[in-house]
Amino acid sequence: MDALKNGWFSEINDLWPGISQSLEVEEVLYNGHSKYQHILVLQTKSYGKALVLDGIIQCTEKDEFSYQEMISFLPLCSHPNPKTVLIVGGGDGGVAREVAKFPKIEKVYQVEIDEKVVEVSRKYLQFMATGYDHPKVELVIGDGYKFVEEHKHSFDVIITDSSDPIGPATCLFEEPYFVRMKNALKPGGIICTQAGTYWSNLDQIKRTLNHCKDTFPKVGYAISSVPTYPTGQIGYMMGSLDETINFREPKTVFTDAELDKMNMRYYSDRVHRASFELPRFVEKELDL
Template sequence: MDQIRNGWFSEIADLWPGQSFSLEVEKVLYQAKSAYQDVLVFESKNNGTVLVLDGIIQCTQKDEFSYQEMLTFLALCSHPNPRKVLIVGGGDGGVAREVVKHPMVEEVVQVEIDEKVVIASKQLLPFMAKGFDSPKLTLNICDGFEYMKNHVGEFDVIITDSSDPIGPAVNLFTENYYGLLKNALKPNGVISCQAGTVWSDFPQVKQTMENCKKHFPIVNYATSSVPSYPDGQIGYMVATLNKSLNLKKPVFRFTEKQVEELELRYYNDEIHSASFVLPNFVRKHLS
């Protein structure tokens, strides 16, 4: 709440010093301090409902679909048979909403550490939290690290929908975490993780990629446009244990009818491949 001044919320964080992103606030809908973080939900003037954790915007109603769809389908559509999926984090329900759309997915397990985020999202972000209503989904309020330690070799795809590397999410960017992901996957499994932006936090992106490469033979970085995130862009780290798999080419392709019926607003086959095309300075330093 101390980041709201004169009717404007301003995202100010050490992760991107010297810059700020602001939204005009119509009404504060929810404020709470959980055991892990500060949770804030407000109605903005132009971006709809906004979820903020520890002072950092997690999603806005206007543009959340870009992030949710890309984080989900870059992984699911790269796997030839994604029957069982694990979601780590994603307490707003957005990734769950997208995962259950994939016609080959039969079972989804989600582990979220902060129940207050789930409660707030169900009440105030129903357009995202409807993902929790699917019969395919089992939601567990627990520590994702501990869960994966006890579930080895179970999942075809694991999607990590984390906040930025501060607070409770900091451990989701470490080498140890990617080791846990590897062990929880079936042979030839695929992962997808939020991986930051090269414009504001290139060293963190590079370190995250290096941490993952210690456990996965194929690791790629993709991007999409999300105007309410720092610099208007977010990155995705997609990796696989299958050395013969080309993550940049989807093996599953939605038909035009499916795109309409499933209400895919950002992801398509061309976007999948194009998202891995990187500027020269990024290719050079991530290679």
């Protein structure tokens, strides 16, 4: 609550030293602790409702769709026939909402360690938590790290919608987790995980990318714009068991009418291709 002063919330964290994102707050809707983290839901003046975990903005009503659509449809459209999907994290329900839209999907397992995040999201963030109401989605409250280990060769796509690499999410950015994901994939499977901003976390991105490179024969790094994330940008680490895959070229391309029917506001095949175009200094540092 020290971050709430004079009607403003400020996100201050050593992960992005020297910068801060601030939002004007109209009302504190929820303020409490789970056994894992501090949970805050704010009604902001310009970005609608906002979910904050341990002082870090996870999503806001105005711009959440960019992240949710991209972390879901980048891997789904890169896979030739995704039927079974595992989501690790994503307690707000936004990724489940997007994955369930994909026509070929038959089953979605959502594994979230913090039941309180799910409970709070269902009450205050219904625009994302609708993902839990889809008949294809099965919610499991538990440790996604262990769940992946216990389900070998089970999923076409694994999406890790984690918070940043501090606290309970730290293990999801380390090499043993990537090995576990690899073993949990079916032949030709794909993983996609939240992977920070290159403006502030390039060293962390490089370490995560190297874990991915050591585990998967083909990797990629894509980006999208999310104004309320640090520096206004977020990245997506992708890995595939198919060494012939071209992440830049989606295997599923939807018409504008199909995208409208799914209420897609950010993702398209054009955005998919463009998201892998990186500044030269990033390409050089990541050796892509």
